[in-house]
Amino acid sequence: MRFAFAVNNFPPRVGGVETHVHSLVVALQSAGHTAVVITVGGGPVGTHVEEGVRVIRLPERFRVGDVLGFPPLGTTRRLRRLLAGERVDVVSVHTRFFPMTWIGLRAASRASVPVVHTEHGSGHVVSSSPVITLASRLVDRTIGRFVLRRADEVVGVSENVVGFVQRLSGRRARVFYNAIEPASTDGRRHGDKPHVVFVGRLVPGKGAEDFVDTVAALRRRGIDVAATMLGDGPERASIRSRIDRHGLAEVVEMRGRVPASAVRSTLAGAVLVNPTVLAEGFQTTLLEALAERGSIVTYEVPGAGVLREQGHPVVIVQQHDPEALASAVSEMLAQEWPVVPLDGWYWKDRAEEYERIVEGVKR
Numbered sequence: 001m002r003f004a005f006a007v008n009n010f011p012p013r014v015g016g017v018e019t020h021v022h023s024l025v026v027a028l029q030s031a032g033h034t035a036v037v038i039t040v041g042g043g044p045v046g047t048h049v050e051e052g053v054r055v056i057r058l059p060e061r062f063r064v065g066d067v068l069g070f071p072p073l074g075t076t077r078r079l080r081r082l083l084a085g086e087r088v089d090v091v092s093v094h095t096r097f098f099p100m101t102w103i104g105l106r107a108a109s110r111a112s113v114p115v116v117h118t119e120h121g122s123g124h125v126v127s128s129s130p131v132i133t134l135a136s137r138l139v140d141r142t143i144g145r146f147v148l149r150r151a152d153e154v155v156g157v158s159e160n161v162v163g164f165v166q167r168l169s170g171r172r173a174r175v176f177y178n179a180i181e182p183a184s185t186d187g188r189r190h191g192d193k194p195h196v197v198f199v200g201r202l203v204p205g206k207g208a209e210d211f212v213d214t215v216a217a218l219r220r221r222g223i224d225v226a227a228t229m230l231g232d233g234p235e236r237a238s239i240r241s242r243i244d245r246h247g248l249a250e251v252v253e254m255r256g257r258v259p260a261s262a263v264r265s266t267l268a269g270a271v272l273v274n275p276t277v278l279a280e281g282f283q284t285t286l287l288e289a290l291a292e293r294g295s296i297v298t299y300e301v302p303g304a305g306v307l308r309e310q311g312h313p314v315v316i317v318q319q320h321d322p323e324a325l326a327s328a329v330s331e332m333l334a335q336e337w338p339v340v341p342l343d344g345w346y347w348k349d350r351a352e353e354y355e356r357i358v359e360g361v362k363r
Contacts, residue, residue: 006104207275
């Protein structure tokens, strides 16, 4: 089959949606399918082959924040011609509020090509800005709702996302989980101390403050841990100040943004502390931690309950409080957990599932 992915962001830009799309494209190509990615900015304008993926990069006229870019006028018409010329079987779009999702849906409709929409968000955008909060809800209830209702098939990356889709649009979606590549390490812990790790952008709601406070609480309890923070963002300076106030400058290492391979190796044998309160989809970091023989202490997030039910070392903390996180980490470190295979959680499995979904849409 021939797939076209119309997305706003694609590597080298990083994020959960970008990783999902890139991994799915590679897995589909490995299974013998053909795919092209049409995206906005992120590199030189034009058609390129990037790590085996054919990518068409359109100009980006302006950008809101660090995730929302807009292509030039006429993109719908150009995309419709491309779909016809490429004899595309299905268009794949991702996340309801991105301009390329809307454009991809319109172009596919004009070219009589079915659309599979993948939703990655489990709620409205969370922001400290009342203006952004209001604007995001307005977009959700207009463009977002239209996309969800008009796509030929809608899938969501967790049960929480599927529930949000139904509340927003009345549309029943099916669950299409995120996935990962097989383990990249032997799962051995780094150093002789228990290791706790935070992975995420340093933005409000992601939980970096709670992570630092959790490390401080563990130290007060006499638990000597090594701590690593992976990720960068506008809150970096305030997080560094928080570390210094707790006297943790020699304990917490802030490594900033690192390659995916470095994330995996850092998670080996570690406890992933995941104190996010944002409307997450399904964080692949959870799967990566388990693949590298690590464990997870998290607030309630999509997918965590499923992984815990399968017997993986996952503790879900209901109370949004660093002391509660510290207690859960202590509990995790005191136990010996069995190693449970991650069967069914790899991109090879997900590509086969996506192929079945598309075959159903084409009938």
